[in-house]
Amino acid sequence: MKIIQIGASGHYAYAPEAAKKLRCEYVGIAMGDRSEKNTAMPSLAAYGFSPARFDTPEELFEKTDADVLVLNSYMGYNAKYACMALKRGISVFAEKPIATTTDDLKRVISAYRTANTTACLVGSRQERVCLCGMFGILDEPWFVCARELSTGGALGEIRLVHAQKSYRLGTREPFYSQRELYGGTIPWVSIHAIDWAWRFSGIRPVEVTARQSRVANGGNGSLESTACCLFTGENGAMISVSADYLRPSAAPTHDDDRIRLAGTEGILEVRDRRVFLLDGAGERELPLPGKTESIFERFLREIETGKPGTVSAMGSFYSTYLALCARQSADTGTTVKTDFDAFLRET
């Protein structure tokens, strides 16, 4: 398979290792706009890739014949370039959020549907056009363990979830200061915790109330330094999610990812890269599984074989939708309904 890349501003590093392992070619790269620096070449070269460099994404699409796009520019461009790829039948591995506005998200979903209908009807280069958000944290052994256990029913009916993202602020590139390019802390940071929460718990939120603040953001323009979201599911189950950039620089790791799932049969926690279970047999730490195939490796296999990867297109759209609803709640100070079925019907 032939890979192209747009941008070098996020988590594209998921791609080259798997690309090499599966003997893909890296045929081209362009930045999202003129302000974005192409810092990706050395890390691609480390895996033996030296993609041709193009001045614009448009030129990249015109002059290459790719199967997969690694989309990793400023988040505000995700929807635009994802749509351009999907319209050409190119599968997309995209930084989250998939879009930074609900209108843009509708465009991507529509382009994804059309691409797959077209692929089936006319027999284009591949039968399926795939999309996957960069929710690679799901591959971490502690989250693999938690996901398997909770979705396997070990906690009974899950009634209460709290998930946490805490990051070092560090030095942020200028685009984080601009809402149009960054998208906001809820869609970029909280989205991971939102994603774990609905996946692991099975709770489908029907509404969200969220708040956010820019105080103490280190001079990073409109970047929100803190955010809290409270989702309510059908039957009254609850998810709360917090995100902050307050982790001191002296912290032992960049992030402090956590989730606590409380069900009728037990309570599961991910904390300090460990997993703890409390149930009828008492309290204990669980052994972690070995490293699994990476999210991008599984995505490449999904494109080839149709076997589901770590994160489906619909799952990527859903987490983006929930995060954008939460951001809307925080922006407006209101409670926002989260009816994804209705959203899809409007798309």
Place this chain on the structure above:
Amino acid sequence: MKIIQIGASGHYAYAPEAAKKLRCEYVGIAMGDRSEKNTAMPSLAAYGFSPARFDTPEELFEKTDADVLVLNSYMGYNAKYACMALKRGISVFAEKPIATTTDDLKRVISAYRTANTTACLVGSRQERVCLCGMFGILDEPWFVCARELSTGGALGEIRLVHAQKSYRLGTREPFYSQRELYGGTIPWVSIHAIDWAWRFSGIRPVEVTARQSRVANGGNGSLESTACCLFTGENGAMISVSADYLRPSAAPTHDDDRIRLAGTEGILEVRDRRVFLLDGAGERELPLPGKTESIFERFLREIETGKPGTVSAMGSFYSTYLALCARQSADTGTTVKTDFDAFLRET
């Protein structure tokens, strides 16, 4: 000092040890109503107390001449009996919440003010009439440590707080099934976490959005098994609070109390009865102070000397007010303003 007690349904056990230590008399006891069982006599006898038993609180007040009331019947009666005591110039050590409705809370605050005005004007049995809610968890060494550190400014400006109460459901007496008597899980359980949160952080909430659910409550009528509250303070600081009765019976302790305070200079956590600090010097566990005087011992000294105890009357009213606002939000599905100054002006 002479002590009387109403009820035997909660945390009155704070009282007899301190009462013995300070050589108080335990002159009388009555239950809140006929359905309440007087199970307190053996634990009072263990400290050498055998108070006279009265059929009703009214009779107890008429036939004794007490300085302090230990008020510990069903929570729905707290306001009524607190007012009866305050009107007689008797100080009150009351189970939380101080009242289970905002109208009742206004009555208690009004009675407290009048009692102190009267005491000053006419020189009644004591110069000050005091009130203290049973927020005795604040005496736990891990919370003493956290309170001192965070209120001392070690975390800088605190921007984000998450606090947790998790209880075993166990077997609950029938009154927990009735909202009128129990008051609700937010006013009875979440209130502790709300209390720690505003005390330790200095955040004064201006609004709250809360949700609660009765699903999986073990057949306990209207008792809420889960609840989440999201408070926003002035300047956008946030407090989220979760409470649940989902802790399995096989858990090593009855409760799992936690708080995480994230500030501009550091992050402090109470978890597993330990305290962890992460700041510019890295991550470390903090040594715990020795046991302090109990909340009731400090309350008795407050009555004698005027020296502030663990929890002031105003602090008890404030935590009750915030919890009742959160319950209102959860009952109605709306966001509720929390303007305590305005509430006091209306009182």
